[in-house]
Amino acid sequence: MALIGSVLDFTITDVLQLIKMQRKDGLLEVYSRDETVTVWFRNGNVIWAESSLRPMVPSVCKWLLRKGALSEAHMSTVQVRMEAGGVKFDEVLTEVARVPEPVWKPMVEHYMKETVYGLFRWLEGDYTFETEVELNIPVASEPKSINTDDVLMDTAVRSDEWPYIQDRVPSLVIVYGRKADARLADDANEEERYVFGRINGEQNVETIVDSSPHGAFQTLRAMANLVEKGMLDNLGEHDPRAEARAQEREEAVRKEQLGKPERPGNPGRAQSTGLALLCASLVLGCGWLFYAQAAEPPRDLSSGFIESMATYKEYKVRQAISSYRLLHGGFPDSLSALQAQGYLPESMDFGGLTYELEENGFSLHAG
Numbered sequence: 001m002a003l004i005g006s007v008l009d010f011t012i013t014d015v016l017q018l019i020k021m022q023r024k025d026g027l028l029e030v031y032s033r034d035e036t037v038t039v040w041f042r043n044g045n046v047i048w049a050e051s052s053l054r055p056m057v058p059s060v061c062k063w064l065l066r067k068g069a070l071s072e073a074h075m076s077t078v079q080v081r082m083e084a085g086g087v088k089f090d091e092v093l094t095e096v097a098r099v100p101e102p103v104w105k106p107m108v109e110h111y112m113k114e115t116v117y118g119l120f121r122w123l124e125g126d127y128t129f130e131t132e133v134e135l136n137i138p139v140a141s142e143p144k145s146i147n148t149d150d151v152l153m154d155t156a157v158r159s160d161e162w163p164y165i166q167d168r169v170p171s172l173v174i175v176y177g178r179k180a181d182a183r184l185a186d187d188a189n190e191e192e193r194y195v196f197g198r199i200n201g202e203q204n205v206e207t208i209v210d211s212s213p214h215g216a217f218q219t220l221r222a223m224a225n226l227v228e229k230g231m232l233d234n235l236g237e238h239d240p241r242a243e244a245r246a247q248e249r250e251e252a253v254r255k256e257q258l259g260k261p262e263r264p265g266n267p268g269r270a271q272s273t274g275l276a277l278l279c280a281s282l283v284l285g286c287g288w289l290f291y292a293q294a295a296e297p298p299r300d301l302s303s304g305f306i307e308s309m310a311t312y313k314e315y316k317v318r319q320a321i322s323s324y325r326l327l328h329g330g331f332p333d334s335l336s337a338l339q340a341q342g343y344l345p346e347s348m349d350f351g352g353l354t355y356e357l358e359e360n361g362f363s364l365h366a367g
Helices: 014-021 056-067 072-084 090-095 101-119 148-158 162-169 192-196 205-211 214-226 240-257 265-274 275-281 314-330 337-340
Strands: 002-006 026-031 035-043 045-051 126-130 175-178 232-237 353-358 361-366
Touching: 002 014, 002 162, 014 026, 014 148, 014 314, 035 101, 045 101, 045 214, 056 072, 056 090, 056 101, 072 090, 090 101, 101 148, 101 192, 101 214, 148 314, 192 205, 192 214, 205 214, 214 232, 214 265, 314 337, 314 353, 314 361
Parallel strands: none
Antiparallel strands: 002 126, 026 035, 026 126, 035 045, 175 232, 353 361
16 A cells, blocks of 8 residues: 655545554655654554654653753763664663663653644645555664554544634744742642743743643643733744844855855755744644644635534544545545445444535535
């Protein structure tokens, strides 16, 4: 089985649902100009995921350092050994710093989940899925697999909270400071304590989120809670990457004026550095986009079916229809056809759902 396509035509949700339904083993690569995300599957479930923008090794090492399980010297040694290749991350951790599995493994599993969740924020990009690929992951002891259905449903559940977060934290480049009288309540959760401890009037939201061991969703929800409680002041916006771009442009102009050729730049960098500026205003079917993958104006994508599902049954049926279309290039004649070809369980009752083919698609509604 080989799939090649664009997330503009078939969403990440469609692709994951198809892989899950077919219980496939293989490698999914989703890529844009700036980033490549690799996801390995076994029996339709995720057994590894990694982003080229936020690689696993430095991300987990920073979390271990913050936890006190890894020294800066050991972290540097681990990263050098991993860059040299031919070794596994967990084996190096054990050899260099004697970090036990119960400490590093939950962090790796958390990293995997956040990487998969990040795919739902992509506005554009392409993907390939190959089954004839030998498994190659950077750890010897495999993390616990992630149930793909759980990911899809969790994304739908999270969508209810995105508007709350967006209203209170409207941009990733905002810098917050603590109010003079701000004090954490005794019942503050771990995420709120972490965010409150990182608020210093210098770091913007994106910096705090990127370094958080709690993931983007939990970290931003905690920040939104602190804003809601009146504990933080908005000190304005600061985007160091935008400033770096401005400096690069000034340097290019100066060199041109001096008659010196400008060194070729990184075409992907220019696009990636502008992404965070737009993410707070973008809404997808799965909710607010924290890290948009394309610098383009907000679009109304509320027709995305995850957000609009009234019931889990309708959600599963729409997923099956999308998967059928992906493979067959058209829509099924009936819902029973989805059952006959294995897209839905034969025991599924369609009571309350009406499916009709239309000239340019289909309609599915309750009643």
